[in-house]
Amino acid sequence: MPATPISSALMSPPPVFWRDAAMPWLELRTVHDGRTVCYAPHTHETFSIGAITGGHSVYINGAQRRNVATGDIVLINPEQVHACNPLTDSAWAYHMFYVDSAWLAGLQHDLGFNPDADFQPFATTLTAIPSLFAGLTRLATTLHERQPDLLLRQSQAVAFFSDLQLALNPAPQPRKAVNHKLQRAADLIREQYAQALTLEQLCAAAELSATHLIRSFKQHFGLTPHAYLTNRRIQVSRTRLRQGDAIAEVALAVGFADQAHLQRAFKQMMATTPGHYRAA
16 A cells, blocks of 8 residues: 655654564564554454554455544454554554464464464454454553563463454354465565566465466465565564664674665564664
8 A cells, every 4th residue: 555645844753663572472562653664565463453543544354444543453364464554634542462372373272263273363353442452452551561570471461362263253264275386475575575576486385377377376365475485574574673783794694785675665564663673
């Protein structure tokens, strides 16, 4: 989705990130004024859930496009193409949580929702249940508290995501039919993301013509092969940056031409700079 034009005079404060090595399955991003926070369509390997705490924005999830406002909660399953951007010159604020899907699958299993222990996607992409909104914002406040209380944070996180599961109770969703040819191309990208892959290599892996591959890949995965590759590089970059690796080193390690190339792609998909994300 094209970014909404924003006056260059507007300078939103940077996002605030929370991470804790004792809770590696959870990450929190808080934005207090998102007038200039614009995202290109992208995916996450994690389950994501966000609470709109102020203003209005446009929320895109797959084929859905909705205006969201204070009190709304957005839910994004792993690998679901999405974006959320401000309305013209309209302030908005939010908390966004990134939750490891394997951890959440374990919680679902403990609650009796998935006997095979696989993550069950949520059928709901948008809700405004007041108790869930209150619980999510309360969890964000607790995580951002300067005086750490690990047991409180852990307990509150488990309690909220249990309440979320029980409130929305996602039924098992039919799995998307596997297209083995397209999956081979996607696997090549996921495994060799640091290489300078060519269209010819992807076509050879999928045993498809370039025309068929480009059209079918976008229909199946929601992203073009090039966008899928860039997205994969950004997700790996996030992991490396959280570990404290140097930005220039990360850029070359994941396949970008240089640090500036990483900077542009990271800002486009994460709406923040690698430096700010690394320092959080």
